Amino acid sequence: MDDDRLASLETRVQKVEDELAILRLLHSYGPLVDSGSTVEAAALWTEGGTYEFSDGDEVARLEAPLDLEKLYSSDFHQSLIATGSAHLTGPPVMTIDGDRAQAVAYSFVVVRDGDRWLVLRAAINHWSLIRSSVGWRVERRRNRVLNGSEESRRLMRKVAD
Amino acid sequence: MDDDRLASLETRVQKVEDELAILRLLHSYGPLVDSGSTVEAAALWTEGGTYEFSDGDEVARLEAPLDLEKLYSSDFHQSLIATGSAHLTGPPVMTIDGDRAQAVAYSFVVVRDGDRWLVLRAAINHWSLIRSSVGWRVERRRNRVLNGSEESRRLMRKVAD
């Protein structure tokens, strides 16, 4: 019976550690992209992992690592870094199921404008995560700008799954 | 002795799991209300649970679930959803005592204004939570807008309790 209790505790503690590890992964993203740590930021994804985001009326679909490295090296992104920016990932709602996990959180791009900071972009995100040999990685991240679209609300509703 | 160690670990892990469960509850709120998931949002409270918030110079006191469902169905709230909004709950400070818990956190209502987002409301919140047969629920949430009032500062000071 003690063995059952030990095994049960080990499973529960593993799950808690997984949740904290995923928090760490998600909250590393901002400081990496805002400091120009392009390779490290793209390496938060699995190879072949995707980042989909709304871009005006279109949806861009980028693949890790090369497309993401290109994104974070772009003139637009580099100008955010030079101006002073925070890619803030809000506190997520997470569900872990063995070697897979889901997370939902808001994100904000906050950029300096003279002696104030503006919210240049506010979005909702849904991440599909997978445990790899080097720890948790993003397999798919979907990001939709907060403009009242049905697609943005569909991602939000995933917190109730 | 091993039994004591096991029992102590079980209590400690339970408390950690409770803290993560409450984080999940608090951070579900935004995506639920911003996606129009009215019934699910109101169900974060116990039946009869209350949500008090400053509304101009008055304090509104709503009761779950009906008053809250009315609030989230109102024209004002529906216009926020259609415009694009984030009801962001900041990272809380939490105290758990058995089947009861307290949490304090800032909250922000961030709303689209053309191609930028504005902070329409910033507030401090104090939640009283209770463990129910279906998990943690909000028994009472107090929210005071950040306008320098003594009442808002009184809620903030609860992090030192």
Place this chain on the structure above:
Amino acid sequence: MDDDRLASLETRVQKVEDELAILRLLHSYGPLVDSGSTVEAAALWTEGGTYEFSDGDEVARLEAPLDLEKLYSSDFHQSLIATGSAHLTGPPVMTIDGDRAQAVAYSFVVVRDGDRWLVLRAAINHWSLIRSSVGWRVERRRNRVLNGSEESRRLMRKVAD
């Protein structure tokens, strides 16, 4: 063998509890300074602990508790409190090593301006923390405004350490 498993679990649970205790410390900061809880805010640091932050082109270096109590009692800080402010600490990335820990997070000073709130300051922070006889305390906090400086990016990159 069961003893090894118990000991391993105890170490792992301690680390998780440490992480949650540090979250609590970091997220107490805002409500304490925004409510004028000057002594309690300064007591988040060890005696002799430091808070360095960029102030225009200079770097201010304050020592706890006296310099910090002076800062939070200053006319400037008191005017923020009277107007209505949130010193929001974003979700951190943390590394714990025994009785020492490091954390990196964005911070934002959000202040009321009529019926809206503005981001008066956005910064990146690096904390060095130490376990004391009364719990975790800040030994050194470095804060750099987000203005594209190399120093601000150097603090951000610490999430990859």
